[in-house]
Amino acid sequence: MSDAMAVTSATDATEAQSAPILPLAVRDLVLRFGDVTVLDGLSLDLGASGCTMVMGPNGSGKSLLLKLLHGLTQPTAGQILWGRHAAAEITARQALVFQKPVLLRRSVVDNIDFVLKARGKDRAQRDVLLDHVGLAHKADQPARLLSGGEAQRLALARALSTDPEVMFLDEPTASLDPASVLAIERIVNDARDRGVRIIFVTHDMGQARRMADDVVFLHGGRVAEHSPAPDFFPEPRCAAARDYLNGRIVV
Numbered sequence: 001m002s003d004a005m006a007v008t009s010a011t012d013a014t015e016a017q018s019a020p021i022l023p024l025a026v027r028d029l030v031l032r033f034g035d036v037t038v039l040d041g042l043s044l045d046l047g048a049s050g051c052t053m054v055m056g057p058n059g060s061g062k063s064l065l066l067k068l069l070h071g072l073t074q075p076t077a078g079q080i081l082w083g084r085h086a087a088a089e090i091t092a093r094q095a096l097v098f099q100k101p102v103l104l105r106r107s108v109v110d111n112i113d114f115v116l117k118a119r120g121k122d123r124a125q126r127d128v129l130l131d132h133v134g135l136a137h138k139a140d141q142p143a144r145l146l147s148g149g150e151a152q153r154l155a156l157a158r159a160l161s162t163d164p165e166v167m168f169l170d171e172p173t174a175s176l177d178p179a180s181v182l183a184i185e186r187i188v189n190d191a192r193d194r195g196v197r198i199i200f201v202t203h204d205m206g207q208a209r210r211m212a213d214d215v216v217f218l219h220g221g222r223v224a225e226h227s228p229a230p231d232f233f234p235e236p237r238c239a240a241a242r243d244y245l246n247g248r249i250v251v
């Protein structure tokens with residue numbers, strides 16, 4: 001290869017790496033486990049900003065969709081395109097927060113430092129972040145002694161410390177008291193306002209109404225409805241979403 005070609009291909013590679021990862025285009029996604037089809041031709045387009053709430057009955061595939069979008073699970077068929085990237089290429093530019101935070105048995109601050117070191121990032125922002133999530137005074141305490149709400153705030157701080165472009169949250173407030181729920185929502189809203197793309201799974205209608213810019217409703221292995229929040233909550237278009245919002249069993 002000539003020097004000029006080597007420079008061009010290196011430039012192309014750098015440009016590809018730094019190319020935006022939004023919008024998201026999902027096409028005909030299928031996920032099967034043996035004979036069981038969980039996702040059955042799911043397609044979805046998400047724009048560059050805002051908070052998308054993913055809703056749907058138990059077992060409709062919400063958690064698995066997040067894992068597929070984050071590159072942690074491979075689809076049986078179909079395409080996930082984050083800008084020009086395949087999902088598995090850009091996992092490090094995203095963060096995933098689970099319902100039950102998985103923390104190291106070390107101090108609060110060590111939990112953040114560990115991730116920053118693994119990602120090759122400096123520690124400049126970590127004290128600001130701990131302060132932002134209300135845990136600066138617990139920085140040196142063992143993470144295992146945190147309450148459920150505090151542990152989830154640490155998980156959020158850890159996720160945000162990596163400067164993610166997209167943050168996935170899988171029922172992060174499912175077992176928390178109302179004050180802790182609002183504290184988590186405030187942190188997530190701040191992140192969205194700073195440009196982090198939020199994709200959030202919840203069964204909590206109040207939370208969905210408070211936070212959603214748009215709602216993706218899963219049913220039957222597909223996106224049964226994707227609507228702006230002001231349209232979805234008063235008048236969902238699909239019958240399954242209407243039943244779900246009215247507390248009727250959706251199968």
Ligand SMILES: Nc1ncnc2c1ncn2[C@@H]1O[C@H](COP(=O)(O)OP(=O)(O)OP(=O)(O)O)[C@@H](O)[C@H]1O
Nearest residue numbers: 033036038056057058059060061062063064065203
């Ligand atoms: N590894 C697996 N092997 C077989 N089936 C699986 C596997 N993982 C998940 N499933 C099934 O896929 C379906 C969708 O699971 P998923 O966890 O995505 O649902 P969900 O919509 O997040 O549900 P919930 O609201 O209850 O959290 C479920 O029926 C689940 O049992």
